[in-house]
Every structure is written in structure tokens, then in C-alpha cells.
Amino acid sequence: MKRFEVDVVVIGTGMGGAAAGAVLAAAGHRVLFLEKNREIGGACSFYDKQGVHVDVGAHFFSRGNRGPIGEVQRRLGTRHFVPFLRCNPLLRIQGPAFDITGDTRLRSLPRFYASLFRQFGFHPRSIPLLLNRIVAPLVSSQRAVQSMDSRPLEEDTSGMLQNPQFMLFNSTMMGLYFVIPFSQVSAGEAAWCTQKALRSRDAGYPRGGAVAVPRAFIEGARALGARLERNRLVQRICVENGKAVGVETADGRYFSSRAVVSTTSLRDTIRLAGKANFPPRYNRHVRGLKSSLGAVQAKILLDRPVIKEGILVGIRDTRPSPGSPLSQEDIHRLWEDTLAGKVPEILSFYCPVPTNFDPRLAPDGYQLLTLTAAAPTCDHKAIDGPEAWIDAMLDALFTLRPEIQPHVVWIDRLGNRFLERWMGKRGGPVISTGQHIGQVGGLRHPNTTPVAGLYVAGDCAGARGIGTELACRSGIDCAETLARALHNRLL
Numbered sequence: 001m002k003r004f005e006v007d008v009v010v011i012g013t014g015m016g017g018a019a020a021g022a023v024l025a026a027a028g029h030r031v032l033f034l035e036k037n038r039e040i041g042g043a044c045s046f047y048d049k050q051g052v053h054v055d056v057g058a059h060f061f062s063r064g065n066r067g068p069i070g071e072v073q074r075r076l077g078t079r080h081f082v083p084f085l086r087c088n089p090l091l092r093i094q095g096p097a098f099d100i101t102g103d104t105r106l107r108s109l110p111r112f113y114a115s116l117f118r119q120f121g122f123h124p125r126s127i128p129l130l131l132n133r134i135v136a137p138l139v140s141s142q143r144a145v146q147s148m149d150s151r152p153l154e155e156d157t158s159g160m161l162q163n164p165q166f167m168l169f170n171s172t173m174m175g176l177y178f179v180i181p182f183s184q185v186s187a188g189e190a191a192w193c194t195q196k197a198l199r200s201r202d203a204g205y206p207r208g209g210a211v212a213v214p215r216a217f218i219e220g221a222r223a224l225g226a227r228l229e230r231n232r233l234v235q236r237i238c239v240e241n242g243k244a245v246g247v248e249t250a251d252g253r254y255f256s257s258r259a260v261v262s263t264t265s266l267r268d269t270i271r272l273a274g275k276a277n278f279p280p281r282y283n284r285h286v287r288g289l290k291s292s293l294g295a296v297q298a299k300i301l302l303d304r305p306v307i308k309e310g311i312l313v314g315i316r317d318t319r320p321s322p323g324s325p326l327s328q329e330d331i332h333r334l335w336e337d338t339l340a341g342k343v344p345e346i347l348s349f350y351c352p353v354p355t356n357f358d359p360r361l362a363p364d365g366y367q368l369l370t371l372t373a374a375a376p377t378c379d380h381k382a383i384d385g386p387e388a389w390i391d392a393m394l395d396a397l398f399t400l401r402p403e404i405q406p407h408v409v410w411i412d413r414l415g416n417r418f419l420e421r422w423m424g425k426r427g428g429p430v431i432s433t434g435q436h437i438g439q440v441g442g443l444r445h446p447n448t449t450p451v452a453g454l455y456v457a458g459d460c461a462g463a464r465g466i467g468t469e470l471a472c473r474s475g476i477d478c479a480e481t482l483a484r485a486l487h488n489r490l491l
């Protein structure tokens with residue numbers, strides 16, 4: 001029988017790879033993590049600038065240790081879980097006709113919704129309908145949630161309630177969850193994610209930055225014998241007789257393994273393993289899958305704390321007559337423009353303030369903002385280039401919060417190509433297999449592939465959830481499926 005160097009090579013150390021490798025190591029398998037970057041963590045990684053720890057993405061974790069992140073640490077036998085930090089007020093959402101502040105406490109939810117309904121100008125008579133449409137899915141059974149997977153959320157809420165401001169709010173919030181146009185958001189996936197986040201009551205930001213989570217997984221796995229090699233770009237997944245048997249790296253090394261877990265996008269996995277090793281139908285299927293949008297970002301250091309909220313969400317309206325009544329068409333146009341690569345007249349941004357959760361991420365007295373906006377992936381021809389998107393996003397922030405601009409020390413402007421290079425996923429999507437209707441729940445790509453021994457994990461396959469937690473859950477599920485195959489000597 002062929003001798004393999006390790007049981008499993010895991011390509012990538014983002015949330016998906018780190019979780020998959022940790023669960024496999026905890027189950028006693030020999031794991032080798034290969035990461036192309038100098039730093040681990042993928043989208044949750046960081047860079048250091050003048051003593052400031054800057055997240056590569058812009059992160060907030062919706063379930064803290066009460067979701068899949070806690071599960072991985074439990075399986076590793078971790079004694080001290082990554083602490084999730086909170087701040088109050090947690091979130092402020094400023095739109096053209098609303099300005100709402102909220103936190104994660106369940107008991108503050110009625111006040112949050114009351115303020116929301118008042119500001120959207122709902123008539124008290126419509127409250128029962130609102131409650132039915134909004135709150136009922138949040139308390140529905142898992143089966144009921146599943147049955148909503150193929151229903152557009154837009155039809156379930158906004159269409160019915162005929163309130164464009166409310167639709168804009170929903171469209172923005174779902175944009176934060178899934179980074180896809182509102183018309184393509186599944187009511188089931190949205191209800192599932194919101195239910196879990198509300199029930200966990202553990203949303204927060206990890207002490208030490210987003211990378212603290214994949215780092216804890218990988219450290220835990222290494223304590224159990226796993227190996228980590230950084231600066232190792234996998235150039236080829238080796239397939240022999242229809243089975244993955246190892247990988248080759250750009251520096252000419254070969255690592256043999258009983259199985260390979262790839263956590264790049266599905267298309268990049270096919271490229272690495274060779275198209276000819278997959279059935280043409282499968283290749284066509286993967287080509288037809290949609291990714292989420294990409295993102296442009298600006299990392300902004302301020303010379304003093306200016307913002308008190310943990311996360312800012314803003315919506316800037318630059319229609320020719322801003323303030324004129326909003327219509328559903330305006331919101332559809334917003335997404336059509338975004339998909340076409342044209343900076344929309346109504347532009348939303350998302351801006352976590354990491355130093356409000358963990359002040360040690362920057363020198364004393366400074367504040368870091370991680371501003372981001374959904375933008376086209378860089379493999380699409382866009383009407384406006386990344387610089388125009390970044391300018392519009394900064395303009396939106398400085399217009400809504402003018403007190404910020406006088407305190408700017410520096411701004412790092414990061415276009416969508418930055419994410420593509422860092423994560424190694426073509427186009428740099430935020431979620432590589434988007435959570436569009438038809439790509440969630442039972443219809444989501446599984447963790448297995450047609451090539452024996454080749455598994456996929458992270459945001460490209462399996463699971464439900466928001467961003468990091470989707471990728472983490474996918475990593476756990478992938479590891480379980482693979483561990484069963486290893487146990488049964490199928491590989």
C-alpha cells in the first residue's frame with residue numbers, strides 16, 4: 001500500500017481551512033496546512049502599519065463562541081476560548097430618512113424594532129402584519145426555515161409592505177450578510193442567519209483582531225501534531241487514477257497525502273486539479289455558480305477616538321433630488337448599477353471600528369476604522385474603476401460623519417484586486433460561492449467533489465451562516481465527512 005507523508009493536506013488557513021484542519025487533527029489525523037501568504041488567516045488575516053494591527057477584511061462575528069467557532073475550540077479541547085469583545089452602542093445605521101442605534105441584547109430588540117417602525121412611518125395598523133412578516137420567520141422551526149429557501153426575501157417583506165425606506169434598510173442589512181443583490185437573497189437563509197445570531201447573543205469582535213480565531217484553531221491543531229507551512233503556494237493538486245494523492249507547490253515541493261482539502265474557490269480548485277479530471281457536466285455546473293460581489297476598502301487611522309459605536313453602517317443618497325421619495329425601482333437600480341460596476345447613486349458602506357472593541361490594536365488614543373463597500377469583483381469589466389468606488393465610499397462616510405475627516409492620520413485605499421491577491425480567489429469575491437437563491441440549503445455545493453479524496457471547504461461549499469461562520473461550519477462538516485472516509489479506509 002502506498003505510503004503518504006500526511007493524511008490530509010489543507011490548502012489555505014482562512015476560517016474554512018483552519019476549522020477543517022483543526023477538527024481533523026482533533027480526530028487524530030496527520031494534517032499539513034499549506035498557506036501561500038506569510039500570514040495565516042485568509043480574509044481574517046491582518047497587516048501591521050506603524051504599530052496598528054489592521055484587519056485585511058472588515059469583520060464582526062455574529063455568534064461568537066456559541067456557534068461553530070466555539071465548537072471547533074471544544075473539539076480541540078481548548079482551555080481558554082478566544083474572547084469576543086462587545087461595545088455599546090454596538091451599531092448605528094444612518095440612512096437617508098432613518099438613523100437607528102442598536103445593540104446585541106435581546107431585551108433591547110423591541111425598542112430597536114419600535115424605533116425602526118416609527119422612523120419608517122408604518123401605520124400602527126400595519127404592526128400585526130409587520131410582526132407576522134418579520135418576527136415570525138425568526139421564531140420558525142428549522143423545517144419551516146428550509147421551506148423558505150427558494151423564496152426571495154424581497155417578496156416576503158418589502159413587496160408586501162410597500163415601504164421603500166424599509167426595503168432600503170433590509171436591502172442594506174442583507175447586503176452586509178451576503179454581499180449580493182437584495183432580489184437574490186433567500187428568505188430561508190436570511191431567517192436562519194438572523195435566528196442564530198439573535199439566539200446566540202454572543203456577537204462580537206475577537207480580542208487580538210479577526211485573525212485570533214483561525215490562529216487559535218491552527219495553534220490548537222499544531223499542539224495535536226499538525227504542521228503549518230507558510231509561503232507555500234499550491235500550484236497543482238495531483239490526481240492519479242481519479243484520486244487526489246497530494247499537491248505540488250510553486251517552489252517545486254511535493255507533499256503526498258491520502259486526501260486534499262481545498263479552501264480556495266471552486267473554480268480555482270478545478271484549475272489546480274486540472275479540468276480534465278472532472279466530468280464536463282460538473283465543470284459547467286461550477287462555471288454557472290454565482291459568487292457574491294467583491295469589496296473596496298479604506299483603512300483609516302484617526303488621531304483620537306471620534307466614533308463611539310462599534311460598527312457604522314451608512315447610506316448616502318446622491319440622486320439628482322436627494323430626499324425625494326424613494327421607490328422600489330431606486331433600490332433595484334442601486335443593485336443593477338453595482339453589478340454593472342457603476343457607483344450607484346444610493347451607496348451603502350459598512351465600517352467596523354476594531355479599536356472600540358480592542359483598544360490594544362492601535363497605539364494609545366488612536367482609533368482605527370475599517371471602511372468597506374460592496375463593489376464588483378475584479379474579473380468583471382466595470383464602468384467605474386476601484387478608485388472611483390473608494391472615493392465615493394469615503395465621501396459617503398465623511399458626509400454622514402463630518403467630524404471624522406479633521407482627525408485622519410492616514411488612509412490605506414484597497415481596491416478589489418487587493419482581495420483577489422490576498423485570498424487567491426479569482427475576482428476577489430467576499431463569498432466565493434454566493435448565498436443566492438438556488439445556492440443555499442439543500443442546493444448548496446457539497447464538501448465533496450467528483451475527484452475521490454478531493455474535498456472543498458470554506459465559503460465555497462456547504463453550510464449556512466454569515467461569512468466567517470459559514471466558512472467555519474463548512475470546515476467542520478467537511479472534516480467530518482472526510483474523517484468518516486479515512487476511518488472506513490475509503491481513501
Ligand SMILES: Cc1cc2nc3c(=O)[nH]c(=O)nc-3n(C[C@H](O)[C@H](O)[C@H](O)COP(=O)(O)OP(=O)(O)OC[C@H]3O[C@@H](n4cnc5c(N)ncnc54)[C@H](O)[C@@H]3O)c2cc1C
Binds near residue numbers: 014017040235429
Ligand atoms: C472585506 C470583507 C469583509 C467581511 N466582513 C465580514 C464580517 O463582518 N463578518 C463575517 O462573518 N464575515 C465577513 N467577511 C467574510 C469572511 O471573511 C469570509 O467569508 C471567510 O473568512 C472566508 O473564509 P475561507 O476560509 O472560505 O476563505 P479565505 O479566508 O479566503 O481563505 C482562503 C485561504 O487560502 C489561501 N490560498 C488560496 N489559494 C491558495 C493556494 N493555491 N495555495 C496556498 N494557499 C492558498 C489564501 O491565502 C487564504 O489564506 C468579510 C470578507 C471580506 C473580504
